[in-house]
Amino acid sequence: MHQEAQLGSDIELQRFEPTATTLGSTRIGNLDGKTTPFSAEVSHAQEQVTEVPESIAESQNRQNATALPPVDGGIEAWTFVAAAFVLEALVWGFGYSYGVFQDFYTHNPPFNTSSETAIAAVGTAGLAIQYLEVIFLIIAHERWPHITRPMTWAALALFSGSLFLSSFATKISHLIILQGILFGIGGSALYAPVIVWLSEWFVRRRSLAGSIIFGGSGVGGALFPVLVNVLLTKVGWRWTLRTCALIIAVCAGAALWFIKARIPVSRNQPGQVKPVNMKFLKTPLFLVVATTIFIQAIAYFPVALYMPTYTTALGLPIIDGTLVLAVFNIASVVGQIIFGYLCDRMPYARVMIFSGVGSALSAYLLWGFAHTLSLIFVFVVIFGGLSGGFSSIWPPASAEIAGMTS
Template identity: 25%
Template sequence: MADLKVSSETPTINDHENDIEGEKTRRDLDLEQAFAEDYPDGGLRAWLVVGGTVASTFSTFGYVNAWGSFQSYYEKTVLADSDASKIAWIGSVQYALILLPGLLTGRMFDLGHFKLPNFFASIILILATFLVAECTKYWHFLLCQGFVIGLSCGVIFGPTMGVVGHWFKRRRATALGITACGSSVGGTIFPIIGSKLIPLVGFPWTMRIIGFILIVTCGFSNLAMSRRLPPKNVKGGLFNFAAFKNAQYSVYAAGSFVAFLGLYTVLTYIDVSATHYGVSPDISFYLLSIANFSSGFGRVITGLVADRTGAVNYIAPMTVIAGILTYAWPFAHSFGAMVVIAILYGFSSGAYVSSFLLPLFEMGEIADIGRRTGMVMSVAALGAVAGPPISGAINSATGGYNAVGYYAGSMIMLAVVLMLITRQLALGRLVGKY
């Protein structure tokens, strides 16, 4: 009888399975509670994270946004035997690869893998910058500056928006607007560094100095940025095709692709076009810095306004202005006229570039934000890699920039139409916050 009593109290396989199931249920409830709780939306730690994201965008998008000054320098010196369209492929690869890895890094971020990829990509970015100083042939620059720097910047930049989303909700647009300022500051400073230092210390040492700057900024971003919410394995795998069954997500992704077919044309060619129209190279390089500096104000204001009006309600009209200015740019033949174009274009285009991912936060749960933004960034990357070379080919075929402006401006306008269709699909009416 004693033996039977002991046997009856021995745990069974069903009991063990029930315990596992209960533990899983409790863990899922804990995750749901973590994602549902109030966001800090401020405080020292949250703003320190934003400071880290500013340093991150400075080192990545800011660095890549300075490509126009490299394009101009390479056309006149070390790559003078290559045509503009061929050289533009280096910058286009950068533009594409800063977006394309978002598919992988976004998914990794959702699963909790952030610190190590960010750290190793930072090291590769710095080493590649030092290697550019030793480049002498086209394929050297394409490999080091195009592929390696572009890919490492993409791994760093990809999760940045997700990090901000972990710490901010009500003031998310403001935080993202401040984050995007880092790219404007970088895009302003790096061209000036290049133009001032190359005559003094030469191109190789200029690149080394940029490398030392990146050691500081990447180091700070690695220390300051961190996740807040627990990792969550949302169903769907690396590329969630089911997301494209949502019409508003699919249309918005298509709009992002079309937008990047046109958006980087002015930033890539405004310096070169200025010298084409007789502006001195000693001052033409300032145009890119002016555009990026003005973009910083556009990005901050977008963040402040979008929290109140909705992202698309603000960035759509601002992107229309960017499209109109793209049409007007080839007809600005004096330095003064080009400065006006640079200021207004930088301000208006900054609204889209800084906030085009913001509507995606409302298209699903925050636990899946890394993958959701990563997929759109990967689609946008295809536009970024094709846009500037297409513009360069049009320039080579026509011998001028008028047709280039018509092409790029039309792509930007089409992107606005797709944004407005997305808004209509989401709201089902003409008036409303979105």
């Protein structure tokens, strides 16, 4: 860059040398006495010389921009979606399957002597932390983007390691700390980069891409309950936790290789920490959306976590409760993809209203009368599809909130 600037400077000076000589002759023989100081021409030449490096820098920026992978499509963008889908299935899908563990812990030693509230606190703590912690992690990644990659690998170690250590628990308090709190911290830190980098890869198709990624939680939530139920029956709860920890470590580790930023990340120098705009916390739209999500979660998670327990309480076999939970999570995948498609083509507020009103009516009109397995399946399909698709409004709502404070 320095050599190019110097070359541009030499060219400009050579261009103005004949002009200066001509003007010098004119200054001596000009009959009307008007003169043009040579210093003015030199100053003009210097101004043009300083413009050369700027044009070179602009050209370099254009070259860097064209070298970036395309937005809203291309092999790298959809590879990011596929890898994020796998990570979503592992982080959230396993958390949503806790209802199977809860039913087993309640009826089998060594935790069957603990209160049902304490046993339920394990899964509740894990999911609550994953939801609440992610906003602080996103702020940290925005402020110090160079820590994102090493943090994800450390989070994977905590996520799978806490699950493995849970297999050695002897008290319910051990499970609350390991399978609940630490598991939630690791899962949130492992998943946060997906939220940060999604907006770099997708703009026009962001809702569709986000709904596909979020659909991973439903797929994982459908597969893990069946797997966990089989393992609990065959090898017991300790080896079930160890097996799941190994599966998560291998599959999540493979997915992390393909989850990366579209824009190259540079390490911030001391005194050059990237500022984070926190004005969005005070916007009315953020407060309304956050409150709505909180209320929706209060209604959604009791169904997602307690359907196996509810089914067993009706006197149905445990395997039926597992299948009900699996169908519930599959229905949420369908709802997420459909609602994500709609959010790219209509105001997301309409989708939010349809999801909220529809799921509320299904709970009011169907769940109270669902005393047979067939009616339970009808309820979880309708409620799961309508309420599970609610998360598809998050990407467009976030984009609008960010646009109001940019």
